[in-house]
Amino acid sequence: MGGDTAELTGVRDGLTSAEVAERVAAGQVNIVPRRSSRSLSAIVRANVLTLFNGVIGVLWALILIFGEWQDSVFGLVIVANTAIGVVQELRAKRTLDRLAVVNEAPVRVRRDGAEREIPPRQVVLGDLVLLGPGDRLLVDGAVTASDGLEVDESLLTGEADPVHKQPGDEVLSGSFVVAGTGCYTATRVGTDAYAAKLAEEASAFSLARSELREGITRFIKYITWAVVPIGALLTYSQLTRDSSFAEAITGTVAGVVTMIPEGLVLMTSIAFAVGVVRLGRRRCLVQELPAIEGLARVDVLCLDKTGTLTAGGMDLDQVIPVGEPGLPVDRALAALAACDPRPNPTALAIRAGYGDDPGWRVRFGVPFSSARKWSGARFEEHGAWILGAPDVLLPPGTPAYERAGELAATGLRVLVLCRVPDGALDAPDALTGGEGSPQAAALVVLRQRIRPDARETLRYFAEQNVTIKVISGDNPESVKAIATSLGIPGGEHAVDARTLPEDDPDKLAEILDRTTVFGRVTPRQKRLFVSALQSRGHTVAMTGDGVNDVLALKDADLGVAMGSGSGATKAVAQVVLLDDRFATLPHVVAEGRRVLANIERVSNLFLTKTFYAIVLSLLTGVAGLAFPFAPRHSTLVNALTIGIPAFFLALAPSLERSRPGFVPRVLRFAVPAGVICALAMFASFTLAHTGTSSLDQDRTAAVITLFLASWWVLVLIAMPLTWWRVVLVAAMAGLFAVALAVPASRELFALRPEDLSNDLVAVGFGALAAVALSAAIAYVRRRARKAESGCAQPIP
Structure with missing residues (x-):
């Protein structure tokens, strides 16, 4: 290294094992939270303490107090959502933490007089950390020795120019070495380090800007605002009817619960977490x-x-002398490659091609820099040599310059070995620009390995x-x-x-x-x-x-x-x-597309339910009718047309590239679909309610209409209907038929399919809703495609 040996006295051997043990016992270790995951307690809090869980919990308590236990089944969604969310995120956390350990570059330190590599979390206060090109500084410290050490602090300061570091200079974590070698003594580790404080202030785990997250947050905010006045209207209308207080509370809860897209955030979290795990399996x-x-x-x-x-590494193809005869080209190349303490692929290829070090002693060296595009050294008794890019070091039009261009055009990597005056390396920036001071000695041809x-x-x-x-x-x-x-x-x-x-x-x-x-x-x-x-x-x-x-x-x-x-x-x-593996990239992109396309499908399902609940609550509140279904009915229909299908749809394969405009697209689907479902159900219930049938029979007719309409929404969202999607939607229809046919399930869900005329009318309204849904969604999508192609005004 270029630092004075005397300056290293007392620290050149680094810490002893006993000193390291003392610092570990004192907690002076570089332990910081990983960027890729959060703690178990944070995961549990995030999944338990949610707005949805709070609202549903209150409604659940009201039903347990004033209603029947069968109507409180919807409250189990809190347990299910929380458990599934925690399990999936913990699964993703384990994957992230395991891969993060693999990804951690070891830190080179000197302890007990020997160089060793240790995990970043084992660095302690006072460690002597060794640096080379490409190394990231993980702790703060003071430079002990420098041999052309250049540190890029742009991630901390915004300044792109590398900073030359001399012994005694401060270095901060978060910066990285771009050229040269050196070492420094760790003065701040763990959460005291500069980069760790920045990460804590910036909440490194928090989500970056996301149109998807912002869109869902916006939905939740609007729905929260709507729940309060609509819930108040619904409560008033139910209380003014000739019904008991318990019945009024049950009807209000049924409407409010259905408005809440309680599974939307859960499905989004699951889709992201499963995406992380799937990609983790591909390393x-x-x-x-x-x-x-x-x-x-x-x-x-x-x-x-x-x-x-190109794959990592290169092979030395040939060395072509282009200078005056008799120059020690081979030994100069071998010496340049041997004197680099942290050889790059070029130096490694030359070392492999020449083998032994000729033993030239280095008096002064200039490390490789991507800005200069060359490196060099001054050797005792052998002068100064540099190796770099021909079009940077050679004047255009010279034979060596032209020959280098011809070789490069064939896909080979070409460097030029040059002699320079002994004092030229003292001002390295003056060598660039092809001003003639470097004298070409040989062209070094390297062959790259294409992946x-x-x-x-x-x-x-x-x-x-x-x-x-x-x-x-x-x-x-x-x-x-x-x-x-x-x-x-x-x-x-x-x-x-x-x-x-x-x-x-x-x-x-x-x-x-x-x-x-x-x-x-x-x-x-x-x-x-x-x-x-x-x-x-x-x-x-x-x-x-x-x-x-x-x-x-x-x-x-x-x-x-x-x-x-x-x-x-x-x-x-x-x-x-x-x-x-470059070939992993298609899987990475495909996974991202799968996640977003499926979240949009799932959002369509949940928001359709929200909008039909809002419209139905308004119609019921204004008309002063009993609410068309009880909470247990909502639980059944939502499970079969949203909850269960959403799990499968959220994890399905998809190659569709995500497009901007998530919120408008979801609204274009969910609003008309929700309105049509609500109108069909309200009409079915109103018509049944004018007869002599009981309230349970009228609600059964309404539930049949709602299931058929929302099931058709599921069919439209599941398009195109691959074999497994056909099985999925058919299974949901089959389960609803079983719920109507089996006495135990009829009793559990208060289904009374005993008035044939009401039930046939309900099926008719469901069929009409399916036709209207198909026409409306086709029209909206056609208008949207025209708007996107510039043939029509965008639909708000």
Whole structure:
């Protein structure tokens, strides 16, 4: 390391085992809540202490006091919702925590004079932490030694430029190393560390902005407002009738309970939790639950070629001398590769190609930086050498520059080895720009390994109308060759990012819209690319594995990191592919689409029930009639047309890409469907009520109409009717028939199908409702499609 050896006296050996044990006993350990999950107590509270549970609990108590126990069955939904919600979230928590442990990059520390790797949670106060490129700082501290150490603090300060760190400088958790090596002493760990405090203030587990969540929250708010006045009207109308107080309370509770979409939040939570577990089985860590929604909305996928389209690692293909004869090219390359304490894939490929270290002693080194695109070292008796990008180090038009371009155009990765004056490395920034000071000695040709599953994966995204953008720091010709070989649409045309108008966001967005492949992209430009695409209304996913991808991953709507990537990359991404399989991405996107499409189906079911309950309560309250059904009737119909089917529909496969406008689409379905169901049921009950039949017989007729109408809503929502969906809807109809036919269930649910004329009229109204529902929903959907295509005004 570049720090003075004297400065390391007393700390170079790190802590002793005894000192570590003392700090562990004192609680001075780096233990912080995991980003991916919350505690058991928080999960239980979140599922028990809900508005729905409170309202239903009060109504349940009223029925237990004033009504019959059979009418209180609906109260079991509190137990069921809570138990299912807790179990599913605990299941997701276990999956997340297990994968989070796998995802945690080990921390290199020096203890008892030896370097060792330990889990992040075992770092203690005073530990000597070793740093290299790509390492994320997990605790705060003071730099002890630095060898060209550059730290990116943009995630903390917003400043994109790396900060050079010297011994004595403070470093904060949440930053990451972009170049050089060094070490620092931990001064704040656990919840005292800077990043941990930020995470606590930001409530890292809380959901990010979500149209789906906001839409459901809005529904709940409106319904809560509606329940109070409608419930008051219903109570008044029931009390003014010639009925007992207990009957009035029972009728009011039946109406209010049906208005509450008590299972909607539960189904949403289950769908997200099951999505997390399913992806976990594919070694995919979802670090934020709302990322599931982001998966479904993605329409642009930005790929960093290295590590995504190409597999990790490279092979040394050939070394082509281009300088004056007699230069020690092979030994210089071997020495440069050997002197890097944290070799990148390029250095590893050169090491594998040359084997032994020639033993050149390093006097001064400049670590690789993605901004400079080269690294170098000054050796005793052998001068200064650098290795980097030909189009950065060589003047255009020179033979070496042209030869490098020809090789890169074939898909090979090409670097140039150059001699530089001994003092040139003291001012590294002056070497860039091709001003002639580097003297080319050899072209180093590396062959990249294309992932075997890349072509099939890219074909999937093309079929799903997800646009691919290949964004790489490599030579544009090399990137173009890879893109063309994989059949990426538009891959035959590559743009050098150094020619892009960074100061004109609109122009940049226009170029990004029509271009697929970009080379020589800087980390700052990757971030600009994401913002420019988002400005055009795109939902952008970004994949990456290196520190140069961190800022773009953080700003993207969905950041996807490779499991073998840097700790900083995995820390900011919402999704981590732990097994590095690019082919996992289609499953990730498909899971997101399945979850959102199914939540929308389930929302249609629950909100239809809410709207028919609201309309029916208003009609009943104004007409002064008895409420058309008792709570036990609502429990039966809701279980067969909403509750049980919703569990299956929420977990069904779906490839439909999520579209904006969740709330308007649900309202377009639920409002007309709810109104039609309410009118049909009210008409059936009113007609039956004018005869000589009993109230139980009249309510049975109303329940038959309601079941037929809401069952047809289920059929419409289940479209297209695959074999299992046919079985599902047929089973629900069969169970209702059993409830009507079996004496015990008739007694339990107070069903009296004893007036044939009433029951036939009820079936007729149910059939009419089904016809009206089909026509209304078809009309609404047709109008919606025209509005979306610009052929008609959007329907409010």
